[in-house]
Amino acid sequence: MRMTTSDEDLAKAAAKGDADAFAALLARHYDRIFRLAFRLCGRGDQAEDLTQDICAAMPAKISGFRAQAKFTTWLYRVVVNAAEDARRRQASHSRAAVGWGDVEQMRRAEAAETAEAVDWLQRAMCALPQELQDTLALTLEDEMTHAQAAEVLGVSEGTVSWRMSDIRKRLRALRQEELA
Structure with a gap:
């Protein structure tokens, strides 16, 4: 039917x-x-x-x-x-x-830039004298205050502050040298 x-x-x-x-x-x-x-x-x-x-x-x-x-x-x-x-x-x-592709490309570019900066900093740290390397390692990314780093290193807080100033000056000079 x-x-x-x-x-x-x-x-x-x-x-x-x-x-x-x-x-x-x-x-x-x-x-x-x-x-x-x-x-x-x-x-x-x-x-x-x-x-x-x-x-x-x-x-x-x-x-x-x-x-x-x-x-x-x-x-x-x-x-x-x-x-x-x-x-x-x-x-x-x-x-x-397409939009996500653009975002992903930017994210990857930023990640590559960050990785490159970290690699540069690692290489630059190796060029520093050992006491400056130790000071930088302790205070990098606000891990420790200058007072805490001074206690660990057995130096005064003023010495840590001076070392950080010296580190910044040396890293700036190294970067300028590489860019020239």
Whole structure:
């Protein structure tokens, strides 16, 4: 009986929850949905995904069928709308990916710059006398105050401050020498 029932009657029954009517509609029109999706997408894998998405959404959408036009006309409109939505999502994802790509490139550039600065500082520290290396290692990145470093090194706080001043002067001179 389902083979002789019109698409419109099956759609009305499916809209009321008739699972057999819905299955009959899908069986009749799955290939048609796929062919149109393929023509709209141009790629088989995308057409298959789109067809599956449409079939999964059909139970909710079928209630929107009003039988004012042929079922196939309504179905084509559903496929075209789904393809347009997919293109918009893809374009949105592409724009977001481009944006993330820019952010990632900047992040990597900053990381490379930071790594280069750390490498330079490590090399420059090795060029300093040992007592200055020790002082810098203790006070670098605010690990210790000058008073705490002085206690560890067994020198006065003034000596640590003087050493830090000397370190800055030597590192500046080294950097200027490299840039010249």
